[in-house]
Amino acid sequence: MRDEDLTLMRRFAVEPGLVGLDWGGFRDAGAVARRFAEDGYLSERQSILIVAADGVTAGMVSHGQKVVAGHGTFQEIGIALLPEFRGRGIGWRAQAMLCDYLFQHWPIERIQAGTHPENVAEQKSLVKAGFQLEGILRAVEFRAGRWRDAHLFSRLRSDPDPLLGTT
Ligand SMILES: CC(C)(COP(=O)(O)OP(=O)(O)OC[C@H]1O[C@@H](n2cnc3c(N)ncnc32)[C@H](O)[C@@H]1OP(=O)(O)O)[C@@H](O)C(=O)NCCC(=O)NCCS
Numbered sequence: 001m002r003d004e005d006l007t008l009m010r011r012f013a014v015e016p017g018l019v020g021l022d023w024g025g026f027r028d029a030g031a032v033a034r035r036f037a038e039d040g041y042l043s044e045r046q047s048i049l050i051v052a053a054d055g056v057t058a059g060m061v062s063h064g065q066k067v068v069a070g071h072g073t074f075q076e077i078g079i080a081l082l083p084e085f086r087g088r089g090i091g092w093r094a095q096a097m098l099c100d101y102l103f104q105h106w107p108i109e110r111i112q113a114g115t116h117p118e119n120v121a122e123q124k125s126l127v128k129a130g131f132q133l134e135g136i137l138r139a140v141e142f143r144a145g146r147w148r149d150a151h152l153f154s155r156l157r158s159d160p161d162p163l164l165g166t167t
Pocket residue numbers: 018019020022059079080081082085086087088089090091092093114115116119120121122124125128
């Protein structure tokens with residue numbers, strides 16, 4: 001993330017609907033600069049990387065460390081592209097590239113991602129990025145006025161890399 005990308009982060013904080021069902025209400029746009037000054041948006045709990053298409057900022061991906069139990073940690077990822085960059089093959093490639101990056105630098109076996117039943121674009125994008133649907137978490141998240149299910153996907157280190165052999 002660069003200084004000029006903070007505008008994108010502020011937009012995601014204050015523009016209802018820009019991230020679809022993941023909109024959770026207005027957030028302090030001033031927190032964007034504070035977080036950037038603190039750690040450049042890179043921390044074990046949550047890191048954010050910018051997705052660029054031909055050098056132009058198209059959106060962002062996130063990742064963070066999670067643990068279910070015991071000593072096994074894994075990473076959970078997320079993504080949001082600006083509307084004008086959606087449906088052009090950027091989303092699945094960005095998530096596949098993020099997986100390669102995470103498997104390269106973290107000794108993890110598993111990457112997890114969740115999305116809403118209505119979000120067909122993200123479900124298809126995750127499958128194209130090498131993820132498999134594991135199941136449905138019922139009524140796990142309160143968004144847009146009601147409790148909603150989540151489709152849980154994962155990609156393991158040993159799963160095929162869809163970027164191998166693509167240009
Ligand atoms: C979800 C998102 C990341 C997907 O990225 P994208 O670049 O738009 O999707 P891609 O172009 O990589 O498409 C991947 C697949 O989804 C399909 N797809 C894309 N948009 C679609 C839509 N609106 N409805 C149905 N299918 C769609 C594509 O056709 C492609 O499948 P195909 O190869 O079988 O044709 C992006 O649309 C986005 O940022 N949406 C808003 C934020 C969001 O929902 N984030 C995820 C929260 S969990």
